[in-house]
Amino acid sequence: MPESLPLKRRLVILISGRGSNMQALVHACRDEAWPAEVCAVIASRPDAAGLSWAREQGIATGALYHKDFPSREAFDTALAEEIDRYQPDYVLLAGFMRVLTPGFVNHYAGRLVNIHPSLLPMFPGLHTHAQALATGVQLHGCTVHFVTPVLDHGPIIAQGCVPVRVGDTPDILADRVLAVEHQAYPAAVRWLVEGRVRLTVDHRVEVDGDPQRLFTEGEI
Numbered sequence: 639m640p641e642s643l644p645l646k647r648r649l650v651i652l653i654s655g656r657g658s659n660m661q662a663l664v665h666a667c668r669d670e671a672w673p674a675e676v677c678a679v680i681a682s683r684p685d686a687a688g689l690s691w692a693r694e695q696g697i698a699t700g701a702l703y704h705k706d707f708p709s710r711e712a713f714d715t716a717l718a719e720e721i722d723r724y725q726p727d728y729v730l731l732a733g734f735m736r737v738l739t740p741g742f743v744n745h746y747a748g749r750l751v752n753i754h755p756s757l758l759p760m761f762p763g764l765h766t767h768a769q770a771l772a773t774g775v776q777l778h779g780c781t782v783h784f785v786t787p788v789l790d791h792g793p794i795i796a797q798g799c800v801p802v803r804v805g806d807t808p809d810i811l812a813d814r815v816l817a818v819e820h821q822a823y824p825a826a827v828r829w830l831v832e833g834r835v836r837l838t839v840d841h842r843v844e845v846d847g848d849p850q851r852l853f854t855e856g857e858i
């Protein structure tokens with residue numbers, strides 16, 4: 639790690655549901671002794687299942703419910719205030735099911751990262767596994783990317799790919815993709831906290847040491 643970086647990078651993870659990617663990040667951060675700590679897990683709904691797991695791990699948690707706010711902007715402003723209490727270096731979206739306003743995204747420019755369950759730029763938005771099956775692609779996967787104001791778009795840090803198999807349903811395919819999400823997201827965040835990732839002037843991502851940035855699950 640370059641010497642100019644502070645000892646531990648501060649991470650805040652945003653979730654909306656079960657939080658299996660959040661768990662993969664927390665485990666990897668601890669088990670691989672990253673120069674980082676997960677300071678807080680914040681959910682877009684108070685009943686997000688992942689919150690209780692995070693609490694059990696001794697991680698600070700918070701929740702904001704969008705229905706308590708008059709507008710998307712008001713929700714995002716409150717969310718940013720809650721996040722900024724923890725002074726994060728990076729904000730990691732891990733199954734955070736809210737479209738974020740440009741103001742929010744720009745506030746965290748270069749520090750906001752998402753995982754999306756498709757090989758972007760294919761299948762932005764929802765129901766990616768059903769879309770993959772409907773179109774007949776034979777290769778599917780996930781993408782870890784910097785967030786830009788355009789939904790499910792932005793410079794790609796890493797991808798994971800899986801085969802689509804005969805007889806797959808959206809749920810079967812989702813499980814296969816999730817396994818590779820749990821490889822690709824921790825790997826990408828590790829590069830970030832080690833200070834090994836940079837955006838080039840033409841908005842490509844470079845990673846020091848040129849590691850393999852494609853992860854696979856199952857025989858391709």
Ligand code: GRF
Binds near residue numbers: 658733
């Ligand atoms: C993952 O497939 C993620 O890529 C997508 O939503 C799902 C969240 O799963 N954005 P989990 O909450 O991390 O288990």
